[in-house]
Amino acid sequence: MRKTGLILLFIIFFALCYLTFVSAEGVFRSDWQAPKTIEDENAQLRLVLITQDAETTFWDNLGKGAIEQAEKEGASLEIWGSYGNNHEDFLKKLEIAIHSKVDGIIVQGLDSEEFKYLSKVKASFYGIPIITVANDVPVEESLRRTYVGSDQYKAGSMIAKQLLNDMGNSGSVLLTYNSNQEYYQKQRLNGIQDVLKNYPNIKTIYAETSSDREQIITATRDVLNKTPEVDGIIAVNANIVGALVQEISKRYQVEPYFIYSFDDGPESLALLRQGNIDGILEQSPEMMGKTSVQLIMEWLNGETVPLDLKGYFTDIRILKAKEVQ
Template sequence: MKPDSKLLLYTFSGVIFTISFIGMLIYGYKTFYIETNDVASEDYGYHFALIAEESDNDYWRLIEKGAMEAAEENDIYIEYVAPAKADNEKMLKLLDRMISAKVDGIITQGVEGERFVNLVHKGIERGIPIITVDTDVQSSERKAYVGTDNFYAGQLAGKALLENTEGEQYVGIVTGRFDAINQQERIAGFKQAVQGNDRIHIVEMKESNITVVGASQATYSMLKQYPKITALFGTSALDGIGIIDGLEEIVPNNDMYIIAFDVLPETLNLIKQNKIDATVAQYPEEMGYQSVNVMIELQRNDLLETEQYTGTNIIKKEDLLQDRIGDTK
């Protein structure tokens, strides 16, 4: 091969390598979110990892806020990591990465399946306490669970439907993710509360992928397929907001009974506007705050009470007018 041809080949190969390398870096950045701070973790008493379901989800940012508050009070370094979009496989990779990083403790959403159980075992074997927040996996060796009693939360929604409606009710359920344990438990609690009542009929369930757009599309699709639906229950934080978007597109002047989940500001505003009838309140800031304090305690000894349930209750318009809502921390 001529020298000029070799030079051209090497130059071309170098360009391809550079483009591929940059692409790999961009993909990695978009796939995982790892929050960094200017101060090194060695400057703190402990280094904990908080693994969230999704990086920029409003609900998880509230958990992070509570965790950061407790961390600041106790000289703790918190590393907030999460997939860019909800993805169990990517969450498990992050859990494995944090175990390999030998952090002092890991606070993570529970993930259904044997791999999560095995990773928790791996972490515990290496002396790293792991606790679940928001979603529990009781079959694992996690040291504690901090969060809502999700089955009970679903029961509250079912009881609210029974108490505040009359006559035959045809219910559509919009749920964040079918494979999320907390969503499954909320649906199970809801079903348990209404079972045996002949006037309540659950006609369909659809997935929102924990996004407003997904909840809107799920609502629109359900009502197209089942126009007789008279009540809707959204089981994750953004579902209520998306349900209203979907309803306004297909039946703008609806008279449905709507139950949402969580106390995001937009959800509360929709209750004030009489567009959502009630929401199941849980307190993510309290979860984050309490989980850090539990992890600090686990640095010294195990807990006798491994289920640390945070507050949950039904919030309606009259509660907002009387200011009966707030963080129970």
Template sequence: MANRKRWNIGVLLLLIIFAYVLVQFYLSTERIRGLVTPLEASGKEHAKLQIALISQELDNPFWRSVEQGALRAAGQYGMELQYMGPFRINAEEQMKLLEKAIASKMDGIILQGIGTEQDKALIEKANKLGIPVITVDTDEPGSKRLAYVGTNNAYAGQEMGRLIANSDKTEPSGVIGVLVGSKEAANQRLRLEGFQSVIAAKKGLTIAEVRASNISRLQAAQQAEQMLKDHPEITYMVGFSSLDGIGMAEAVARVKPGGVTIFAFDDLEDTIAAIKKKQIEASIVQQPSQMGYEAMSLLNQYFQGEAVSSQQYTPISVVTEKEVAAP
């Protein structure tokens, strides 16, 4: 009897696992089909110009802000915006969405430069078909894109270096742990290079290690914690993607509370809250909404036959406890 009961339970568990795998396979199939199926714009006549905005990650707060700026401009210029992106950061899916936008004969495309030859080839394909492409957040140098709109990433990295260099009234000294969202992403590389150029000129400052967080709060916390364990001499931590600051703050609270000064990137709600609590010293803030607005404005200029600047940098600012405490 006991053996039969165990056998029945085992069969039930196998059925549950099989059902779960079947459901996941179905969802994956539908997702792939969605990437391959042309957009609604295909084969239809539209009174308004159709613009595709391809984000790095669909529900990422930064990209939702880019979308809001683009929507504001779309309303102003009488265009229609179609916002899309992978559910999780995935460069291959971004390129499939670019292929999809080209096949759908969109009137214009706004996207993040991915930094691959395939991405450049697809942008060139769009260009040959008369579809202007604007890169935002990350440029795609050497491609046929119409223009880049976004942060001057090398300058932003230098500004981060100056924040540390000026954080002490005396000659700055200390050891720095650095997180980047990705070591492959062009915007992250440029920020890191700009940062390193400033730190290299300061004799008292050294960089212990650079690790990647993969734009994940959990991985940022894990990588920061391991860095602190491997390099207990670290006195500063710097993060160059939006979730790094929060992850670093969590790691410092566990491993070295009060012993590390943290500098972050962007102004997510949790980052601002951590600045208020003095867990993060300061954060460099971009203007994603302005990026979306300006990208649409450049497309409008292009459609009007006006000359378009190939680079349009959006401003950055530094947020400290003083700014977040202001009424």
């Protein structure tokens, strides 16, 4: 009796000890470490990458490459982005970056007055170098240090050649593009036109749309109504292609059309995988990110001054639907 009592007491004692210990551990142990405070300021160069089409595959890859390179170079890089071609937000971000006196800005070029004012006047006022990436704005208008991205003219001609290759030397080709004629789009168009004009049997139809989805659908409908004999379509602005394919599929099979576009739109890759479009021009976003950071660092460190104003072109290639399916 006495023995069992004693054993019971011991069990209670140890149980209490254990529970108290566990509780105390929970109270006093903190596995959270406050982020390290940084004593010396401006130890790192601060770069900002600003885009209009955040969180698309293209820009994600570009950002990835940029961050990798920035880490390698020991610079801190932030990616700011606006979504779905929100120009106002995009420009505000650019202005904040300028007012925040970052050391370098890598920006997706926007062929608009406000953008040019900001890059030309404001950025120069604060002495901040701007590199355009993926989409260029001519140096005379933007005073950018350089451009990193695809040769858009070459890209246009490549895609036109691919179209001819697939479709043949005769037929009508629809070129849809954004009515807001940006520099890179113009260059692509030029590239396409310069190829197509050599083929007299090719009839070229132009369709201008705005970036609004409804507008794209309406414009597509119009063109299809007016010229139902279209064989090939090139969405010069990749943002259009999603709505375009959607509208075509409403009335016809998508298969017989030769549809081509570029990879910098949000839906390009998905559509290609589904086989709704026949090919896209694939650019090297990761390479762009990498090179742009590398170049801006070179400029900031005074290694390469000035940078090549014409720009640094990255690889491009045609990616066909068969290859990804």
